[in-house]
Amino acid sequence: MGKLKDRYIRFDWAIKRLLRDKANFAVLEGLLTVLFEDKTQIVEILESEGNQLAETDKFNRVDIKAKNSKGEIILVEVQNTREVYYLERILYGVAKTITEHISLGESYGNIKKVYSISIVYFDLGKGNDYLYHGQNRFIGVHTSDELQISTKQENAILPKYPREIFPEYYIIRVNEFDKVAKTPLEEWVNYLKTGEIEPDTKVPGLSEAREKLKYYSMAPAERYAYDEHLNAIMIQNDVLSTAKLEGLTEGRSKGLAEGRAEGRAEGLAEGRAEGLAEGRAEGILSTARNLKAMGLSMEDISSATGLSKEDIVKL
Structure with missing residues (x-):
């Protein structure tokens, strides 16, 4: 070898x-x-x-x-x-x-x-x-x-x-x-x-x-913990990237629909802004749910999403 x-x-x-x-x-x-x-x-x-x-x-x-x-x-x-x-x-x-x-x-x-x-x-x-x-x-x-x-x-x-x-x-x-x-x-x-x-x-x-x-x-136990750390980062990045994309897509669609219904430039701009905000918020909540399901700690989920521990408990 x-x-x-x-x-x-x-x-x-x-x-x-x-x-x-x-x-x-x-x-x-x-x-x-x-x-x-x-x-x-x-x-x-x-x-x-x-x-x-x-x-x-x-x-x-x-x-x-x-x-x-x-x-x-x-x-x-x-x-x-x-x-x-x-x-x-x-x-x-x-x-x-x-x-x-x-x-x-x-x-x-x-x-x-x-x-x-x-x-x-x-x-x-x-x-x-x-x-x-x-x-x-x-x-x-x-x-x-x-x-x-x-x-x-x-x-x-x-x-x-x-x-x-x-x-x-x-x-x-x-x-x-x-x-x-x-x-x-x-x-x-x-x-x-x-x-x-x-x-x-x-x-x-x-x-x-x-x-x-x-x-x-490194000792075997430390090496195992390090490998798990890298795996968690990769999974977390994938989840965050997917949630961000889904949130932006949903937000744009909703914003455009509401803006067109208003029929005015002001309504379109407001609809886009609200749609993006709601889409991003839902994306963050979706990310937190996924991370929670994967067994990540409360501190890691809070650090990754910005949500409070109280909000995470409610998910």
């Missing part, structure tokens, strides 16, 4: 189980270093589970205290989950991270900048790129110049741009990556999508991942 080919654990599973271990920090540090194009070291994984938005938060969020090449301490949040209101979730996560890590009565000057990194394995919306970056800039409405703020730092008054203080957001749309990986960032995103790592890679974090995230190095 020939030697089994190395297969690597997908990042969305590794971040739940393995990458929180200090011995494996080098993998996450590599991702941050490549993404920021700046040598980044993890100081600690921060505990923030006392006030979770949902039970699944502790599996999908990793709050990291890191240090960049300038010696600045930054809070980095890595998120990986399925949410209907995902942008709202990002905003909530950043605000929560800021407030959790400053004590009541402490000077606002001690607030640390937050980098929010969202690694999404689902259809987030429209866009042609696999990586999006956003940050706050205050631009003059009439002059187009960028506002500078005078701030006290190390007993001196220095100018600072709001973007140096306000959060920055990175969204990695894994499924949109369809290139041959040539750069360190592309190699990382290819791994995020496929779990594949080049045998001779020199990319920070990936060389460590080749040693620490081997599929066949």
Whole structure:
């Protein structure tokens, strides 16, 4: 029997189980270093589970205290989950991270900048790129110049741009990556999508991942749980895609019928809008019923559909 080919654990599973271990920090540090194009070291994984938005938060969020090449301490949040209101979730996560890590009565000057990194394995919306970056800039409405703020730092008054203080957001749309990986960032995103790592890679974090995230190095029970995780994702994606298509089709048909009955442009527009809304709502309920029938947990169904646990119980 020939030697089994190395297969690597997908990042969305590794971040739940393995990458929180200090011995494996080098993998996450590599991702941050490549993404920021700046040598980044993890100081600690921060505990923030006392006030979770949902039970699944502790599996999908990793709050990291890191240090960049300038010696600045930054809070980095890595998120990986399925949410209907995902942008709202990002905003909530950043605000929560800021407030959790400053004590009541402490000077606002001690607030640390937050980098929010969202690694999404689902259809987030429209866009042609696999990586999006956003940050706050205050631009003059009439002059187009960028506002500078005078701030006290190390007993001196220095100018600072709001973007140096306000959060920055990175969204990695894994499924949109369809290139041959040539750069360190592309190699990382290819791994995020496929779990594949080049045998001779020199990319920070990936060389460590080749040693620490081997599929066949897992215990049989852990390997079984990982395989079930992948199967659940595939089934869930199929169900969601089918429900979305059915909901859109039904919504368009109903909307057109009602709009034509009105006989006016206003009625047509309103009919389409209401039909689409009703179709999407019914599609979400249909998805939840199917996931419930497949035996998925209440938390997973809520995460996949955005429905409350109370609504799911009623199905």
